[in-house]
Amino acid sequence: MLTLLTYPSAFGLFSASPFCVKTALMLQHSGQVWQRSDMLDPRRMPHQKLPVLRTPERLIPDSDLIRDWLEQKGAEFDQGLSDVEKAQSRALVRMAEEHLYFHIVLDRWGNDEVWPILRETFFTGIPALIRKPASNAIRKSVLKGITSQGIGRFSLPERMDRVERDLEAISAHLWQSRFLLADQPTSADMSVGPMLAAMRATPADTPLTRRIKQDNLLNSYVDRMEQAIPIA
Template structure:
């Protein structure tokens, strides 16, 4: 008998009723929650993943299970196999709007988020917060080794990508430019393209904003967002609609 599709999202451990400390894990869960597909979360670490990074997913449909890494390709698989409806199609996006969305998605994921990750792992005072938030429940020897290992690994990746070669001031300039672009776009419309329903780019932007506002290790970008009535309103609306259990996040965007 054919069973309903089900997704197991494998990502870093997540605190109950809080967004994930991984932007890509939170992005994927946002898509899953919006699509109303059956899913569950399961803890893992990047070194256990097929591509050495999270998230990856085990997707069961048509009586078989496939394992797919990378949030972008997971979403593509779900859409192309008819397991979820494409949010861009539901929102009525034109071909040009889809192209604009894809370009801005790359901007958020490959420029803004890398600059935020830089703050979390390169800046010593932020790294101390990252260690506490990510490995705080682990015994001291494990916490010490894991935080050192991931700092070594992440900073190496960032350096190879080019972001790690910048100064903190230059990284903050990248964050501010992206923040200003987001604020301008959402000041014009409720959603990125002005429709009545969120599209893929809205779900992506929300996932990363929720992640950034949850982590205490990227204070520069968090302060920018919390000073923006436009972006706080966007985050509040999306949270109430998709993740009403995120009470701390709601309190943060309401009280600022």
Template sequence: MNVFVHFRSCSRDYGGIMSVLGSDSWWKKTLYITGGALLAAAAYLLHELLAIRKEQELDSKDAIILHQFSRPKNGVPSLSPFCLKIETYLRMVDLPYQNYFDGKLSPQGKMPWIEYNHEQASGSEFIVDFLEEKLGVNLNKNLTPQERAVSRAVTKMVEEHLYWTIAYCQWVDNLEETQKLLAMSGPLSDTLKWLLSHLNGSMVRREMYGHGIGRFSKEEVYALMEKDMRTLATLLGDKKYFMGSKMSTLDATVFGHLAQAMWTLPGTRPEQLIKGELINLAMFCERMRRRFWPEWFVEVEDLYYDGDSESSSGGSPTGQLDFGLFSRTDTLDDSDGSSQSAGHSHTNSPDSDHSLFDSDVGTGSDNDIQLKEELMPDLEV
């Protein structure tokens, strides 16, 4: 999160506090002023340290520049479902892009956002619309009007409802564990990670309360989360993708959110569900990871939940992977040979291990059975 957003919010709260001090002693006012100054100094320092990969200004002529949050420490590309959604989408439509981890929000206060030919698009839905209009890509071109309607309805359930329950698990219920994933270095790294995580946690609580979902108990929030995840599992069934055998934008959306449950929340209720009873969702996430994130490796024991939170998290990589400033995947053709993106060819990398990276095969195939065996090693399939 851009800390200056939090600082502006804190400034408004600070003004309200000063207005009610009234006749209180001068030293109390001095205390509040000093606290505000310290908060401002901490916000400025944090902003400077968060610009981990501050590069020279990039020219967006004929290049997609993707602004997003810094990579976390455990190898997952992003702790933001929306950042992971858009970067996965760019790989799905085979568009080259440049990452810019500057922590700077868009003029609308959004993250992620993109620049292309000196034009900006903010908000994941508008980014997709922008790319469809400017570059002619369209993952939903093969969907019927009814399928498009279902896709939009499910997208809104995921982004406007499930999102808040996952955010609650990340930034409220498991704040200390999420704090460990933040990538910072230097003598004040622990202090800054504590500050940033607690600022984010406070913001999530406040926004959840305004949304309405934050007015319920922890048990009720998780009950709502479970209903959404069960709905997704039922919709997916035994299909490769949510709308059938062909990819759609919905797959990028769902993957961005479910990946948080798969790989950033060890031992929590979301992980227990996705790696246990709702195993088809875990298979979907692993299928997407293998196809579009071949450089993102996970341990086999990190793909299922065995009831022991320590062992289920023990296989997570500890080093931050370098995905590179410039990223492009050599995505593989669909099984019927048709291309998903208009005007962009798909080529197989000569060094690719076809059995590892191309899991886009029919349900019940040898590849899919092997994947299920990896996800459920103690069960017969």
């Protein structure tokens, strides 16, 4: 059987990681028989990240490589979409995964109110005595990564403006159909849906969580997506 190596469920989500949720949605949609196996420390994994899919032959890192593998096995995530819609889908996926994602990371890891909750969610594997200093060092390195990536260099109003433009692009699609590119979920929804769900689920009242919760269109889309492909 296939095993999805994933971060555990947190904040009311299948996993704190939107990439793990995406992969669970793809697995479920593909009709494959699969199970989850939770882990907190990905350092032994091929990319030192999760998700990873364990198949009978090998470990496959990265949600996009897992998607390729599932498609080689016959999964069709974008059935009925035209070539242009598939191109739009690719752009939406990249926008969610290579831009919106980093705002979520900063909203979680850079927020002093959220940090104690993260520490007790993600670092329970570290003995309590050294948990604070060890997790503080990891926090510092994550925030350094966000500065290198670039998002960490913007002011909060600048960040919110960048997010707003992406949310407007997502909303423009959702005014047209129940899901981003069709009336049923396609691959774009499996990336964008979990990203917005993660944004909404950060365990604090932040400009990002408020932005999703107060937007009927986006909020109901996240709910609709969770109901369309149940993975709990």
